Amino acid sequence: MSRKRVNAVVIGAGAAGGVVAKELAEGGLSVVLLERGQWTTNYDCRKDDLRNQRTSVLGHPFGPDDERNPRVIDDTNGESAVVKPSEPGYQNNAACVGSGTVSYGAMAWRYMEQDFRMRSIYGAVPGSTLEDWPITYHDLEPYYEKAEREIGVSGEVTNDPFKAPRVNPLPMPPLAGNRECELLRAAAGRLGWHPFDVPMFRNSVPRQGRQQCMRCRWCVGHSCEVNAKNGTQNTVIPTALATGNCELRTGCHVRRILTDARGRAAAVEYYDDRDRLQEQPADLVVVSGAAIESARLLMLSAGKMYPAGIGNRYDWVGRNLQGHSYPRVAGLFKEVIYDDLGPGSGVAVCDFSHGNKALTGGAMITGDFLRSPYQFVEKTPRWAPRWGIEHKRFMREAYRFHASVGGPVQEMPTWDSRVQLDPKVKDYWGLPVARISGQKHPHVVEIAKFIVGKCEMWLKEAGAYKTWASIPNLAVSGGQHQAGTCRMGNDPKTSVVNRYCQVHEADNLFVIDGSVHPNNGGFNPALTIMAVAYYASANIVKTWKGTGFRS
Amino acid sequence: MRNKWDPERRRFMKATAVAVAATTISCSRSGRPWRFLTSAEGAAAVAVCDALIPPDQYAGAVAAGAVVFIDRQLTGHYRNYAKLYRDGLAALDRASQEGYHTALAGLRADCLTELLKKVEKGEARASGWSKSQQQKFFSTILAHTMQSYYGDPRHGGNRDEVGYRMLGIPATPVRGRSKHDLTLSEASQSSAEKRP
Numbered sequence: 001m002s003r004k005r006v007n008a009v010v011i012g013a014g015a016a017g018g019v020v021a022k023e024l025a026e027g028g029l030s031v032v033l034l035e036r037g038q039w040t041t042n043y044d045c046r047k048d049d050l051r052n053q054r055t056s057v058l059g060h061p062f063g064p065d066d067e068r069n070p071r072v073i074d075d076t077n078g079e080s081a082v083v084k085p086s087e088p089g090y091q092n093n094a095a096c097v098g099s100g101t102v103s104y105g106a107m108a109w110r111y112m113e114q115d116f117r118m119r120s121i122y123g124a125v126p127g128s129t130l131e132d133w134p135i136t137y138h139d140l141e142p143y144y145e146k147a148e149r150e151i152g153v154s155g156e157v158t159n160d161p162f163k164a165p166r167v168n169p170l171p172m173p174p175l176a177g178n179r180e181c182e183l184l185r186a187a188a189g190r191l192g193w194h195p196f197d198v199p200m201f202r203n204s205v206p207r208q209g210r211q212q213c214m215r216c217r218w219c220v221g222h223s224c225e226v227n228a229k230n231g232t233q234n235t236v237i238p239t240a241l242a243t244g245n246c247e248l249r250t251g252c253h254v255r256r257i258l259t260d261a262r263g264r265a266a267a268v269e270y271y272d273d274r275d276r277l278q279e280q281p282a283d284l285v286v287v288s289g290a291a292i293e294s295a296r297l298l299m300l301s302a303g304k305m306y307p308a309g310i311g312n313r314y315d316w317v318g319r320n321l322q323g324h325s326y327p328r329v330a331g332l333f334k335e336v337i338y339d340d341l342g343p344g345s346g347v348a349v350c351d352f353s354h355g356n357k358a359l360t361g362g363a364m365i366t367g368d369f370l371r372s373p374y375q376f377v378e379k380t381p382r383w384a385p386r387w388g389i390e391h392k393r394f395m396r397e398a399y400r401f402h403a404s405v406g407g408p409v410q411e412m413p414t415w416d417s418r419v420q421l422d423p424k425v426k427d428y429w430g431l432p433v434a435r436i437s438g439q440k441h442p443h444v445v446e447i448a449k450f451i452v453g454k455c456e457m458w459l460k461e462a463g464a465y466k467t468w469a470s471i472p473n474l475a476v477s478g479g480q481h482q483a484g485t486c487r488m489g490n491d492p493k494t495s496v497v498n499r500y501c502q503v504h505e506a507d508n509l510f511v512i513d514g515s516v517h518p519n520n521g522g523f524n525p526a527l528t529i530m531a532v533a534y535y536a537s538a539n540i541v542k543t544w545k546g547t548g549f550r551s
Numbered sequence: 552m553r554n555k556w557d558p559e560r561r562r563f564m565k566a567t568a569v570a571v572a573a574t575t576i577s578c579s580r581s582g583r584p585w586r587f588l589t590s591a592e593g594a595a596a597v598a599v600c601d602a603l604i605p606p607d608q609y610a611g612a613v614a615a616g617a618v619v620f621i622d623r624q625l626t627g628h629y630r631n632y633a634k635l636y637r638d639g640l641a642a643l644d645r646a647s648q649e650g651y652h653t654a655l656a657g658l659r660a661d662c663l664t665e666l667l668k669k670v671e672k673g674e675a676r677a678s679g680w681s682k683s684q685q686q687k688f689f690s691t692i693l694a695h696t697m698q699s700y701y702g703d704p705r706h707g708g709n710r711d712e713v714g715y716r717m718l719g720i721p722a723t724p725v726r727g728r729s730k731h732d733l734t735l736s737e738a739s740q741s742s743a744e745k746r747p
């Protein structure tokens with residue numbers, strides 16, 4: 001059934017889609033926001049160590065559902081497997097109103113200036129498609145600030161001498177650190193490093209009609225029962241709806257973008273919450289489905305003018321899939337570290353983000369969010385007893401006495417880490433599913449090993465008498481930090497969208513989400529995804545004139 | 552007016568709920584203690600789980616509800632493991648018969664530990680039980696037992712939050728605090744209460 005024409009359809013109500021919908025609606029465009037998942041509210045909040053978006057052994061509450069959304073994953077041995085969203089390897093983020101921003105750990109990082117200019121600073125990396133962004137940190141600075149203000153960020157980064165220049169301070173002060181955080185802060189200071197309070201999408205004081213964090217131990221992977229964690233679902237999406245210009249339709253699974261005879265986007269076709277096929281005509285279409293599903297959707301929209309998918313004339317759609325690898329080190333202490341004060345991850349250093357000898361990039365290093373007992377069991381060192389009375393004794397002697405640090409290593413994008421349409425496996429709606437294949441670049445593991453060394457130093461300085469490390473392997477990463485599959489660039493032959501996130505081949509089609517990152521920085525990506533969304537939306541609103549574009 | 556969240560009242564409500572649940576169970580499930588496991592499999596699982604997390608000053612896996620947890624999940628999220636358990640528990644019993652001439656459920660604790668150490672490495676002898684099958688079975692039941700002991704009590708394990716208490720961390724507070732916001736109207740409160 002064809003619906004009434006609107007100015008803009010935004011596909012996906014996650015980090016980017018929520019921002020875009022609000023900006024366009026405030027700019028006076030009529031907007032339909034389509035989300036395949038559902039609304040969750042803080043009333044639905046159930047803190048469950050086994051069923052959450054981080055530990056999903058008994059499933060995951062924030063979608064997509066296991067029954068209808070398989071993917072095919074090729075592992076490093078060339079074997080492929082059909083996996084469900086809650087299973088390891090799926091590379092899941094979330095699917096609900098707000099997507100990952102409902103259950104994220106909520107670190108709100110600006111990338112550093114260098115992250116946008118990796119190729120110029122470090123030169124080409126053999127085997128990698130590493131490239132500069134076509135925009136700089138300074139293009140994004142005002143939009144970083146807008147994201148921090150409108151979504152709501154607490155923290156204190158003044159003491160980080162490596163940060164990119166910023167005009168204004170963060171809108172909220174940091175939460176006080178827990179014991180782990182203060183121990184690490186002091187140790188980093190003794191090492192001559194530069195510790196500071198991690199910026200977080202979290203109310204440290206009452207703000208925007210919602211209360212402050214009450215510091216529980218179930219934060220990352222869970223929604224917030226007191227609504228103190230700030231995502232798009234409790235900020236920009238309600239604002240968008242309040243303008244009266246935006247309609248949110250949940251349970252709507254977009255199956256393809258329809259194009260007209262000139263190759264411009266004309267409408268999107270989706271299955272509504274009762275599985276009826278609907279057609280929504282629009283003047284412009286914004287794809288914000290996150291890196292894996294956005295690439296898949298462009299490919300699913302193949303047609304006469306676009307035999308390999310929209311924007312895919314030069315075979316760049318789905319390439320350069322990135323996420324982050326996390327080298328981590330845990331250490332045992334003689335004193336009790338655990339004080340039951342969430343969310344954790346309060347302190348970080350950026351001393352090793354860039355400028356490391358013989359390395360292309362590095363990583364921000366931070367204490368970890370609180371680990372649940374079961375998460376700890378899964379990560380115990382090889383020498384620890386796995387079962388029996390000795391296991392219980394080990395748990396009693398280790399759990400409350402451990403600290404853990406690590407950080408997201410710069411990815412070196414590769415041509416072969418990619419999303420394709422699987423030739424055989426279909427989802428519930430009969431659409432070819434995403435097939436994920438390829439490997440990480442080996443340099444990522446080299447950086448990870450260097451970072452592990454720094455993590456060990458940090459924990460030992462803090463007083464750990466024994467440490468153990470986990471170093472990422474070469475398996476492709478995507479998952480919660482997925483990015484890169486519809487690269488932004490000036491040259492249509494080597495990128496999918498231009499500097500305004502506009503698909504080179506179709507001027508009224510935009511991809512705005514993590515997909516456009518040429519590289520994913522050495523930080524968690526959500527704030528950058530939001531900043532790019534503000535930036536790209538501002539350009540749409542500025543150039544928008546009725547149904548055409550001002551030139 | 553008496554507060555809706557008066558602890559006395561809550562205790563009373565809890566007691567009624569348990570009584571109701573008990574009647575339903577006794578009506579519908581005559582004799583069979585488990586949803587998925589047979590009685591023999593249940594007995595075998597009891598032996599294995601308590602070897603993996605034995606009782607000491609804190610409850611062992613079984614008293615903490617491990618078999619309830621596993622049995623429940625085998626008809627739910629762990630449906631796909633049903634065959635692994637069925638075959639694995641039977642093979643483990645064969646290994647016990649062949650190696651110790653007794654059924655698994657009656658095996659002495661030290662012998663059971665010895666046997667499980669072999670299964671962990673894939674080196675137990677039981678006809679038709681391959682190395683990789685043994686290792687898969689062991690790592691699966693170990694992971695599930697750990698989940699039951701340290702996971703959320705709502706799934707049937709971690710009874711009385713023994714997993715949390717043993718580690719010295721506080722038990723789960725009442726969840727969903729905004730439901731208990733007393734500024735809400737009476738009507739919206741009772742509808743919030745009904746949510747699962």
Ligand SMILES: Cc1cc2nc3c(=O)[nH]c(=O)nc-3n(C[C@H](O)[C@H](O)[C@H](O)COP(=O)(O)OP(=O)(O)OC[C@H]3O[C@@H](n4cnc5c(N)ncnc54)[C@H](O)[C@@H]3O)c2cc1C
Nearest residue numbers: 012014015016036095099100105106107254289514524526
């Ligand atoms: C447990 C967890 C912890 C995290 N911690 C952090 C952190 O501390 N800091 C940080 O920066 N980031 C963190 N993240 C990652 C962060 O949430 C993501 O980077 C971010 O949400 C990605 O934004 P996006 O706009 O690219 O995609 P998303 O936010 O994933 O939005 C995509 C939306 O599109 C919808 N969609 C996709 N395809 C379709 C379709 N065909 N039809 C309709 N709808 C569709 C999806 O359902 C989804 O809602 C975390 C994520 C998780 C899950």
Ligand code: SF4
Nearest residue numbers: 213214215216219224
């Ligand atoms: S730690 Fe704070 S923000 Fe996170 S879920 Fe708990 S109360 Fe909410």
